[in-house]
Amino acid sequence: MDASKRSYEFEEYEKYYGDSVQVKKIIEDCPCCGSKFVMTHAPDAGSLIVEETSRCLDCDFGQKKVIHILN
Numbered sequence: 001m002d003a004s005k006r007s008y009e010f011e012e013y014e015k016y017y018g019d020s021v022q023v024k025k026i027i028e029d030c031p032c033c034g035s036k037f038v039m040t041h042a043p044d045a046g047s048l049i050v051e052e053t054s055r056c057l058d059c060d061f062g063q064k065k066v067i068h069i070l071n
Contacts, residue, residue, distance in 0.1 A: 037055060049068065
């Protein structure tokens with residue numbers, strides 16, 4: 001399914017591996033071209049979540065949509 005048409009997925013820290021540099025690269029860089037994502041965050045204090053949308057402006061990757069649960 002095209003990443004831009006996907007709904008939000010919940011953050012799962014188990015999918016990250018490697019040292020801090022590798023994890024930062026997985027989160028912040030486009031998997032297609034390696035450019036930095038432009039990230040937007042929409043907090044919802046009532047539900048204790050943050051909706052994160054990441055877009056690559058350099059290629060046609062689409063969007064990566066993640067929900068972070070606040071504790």
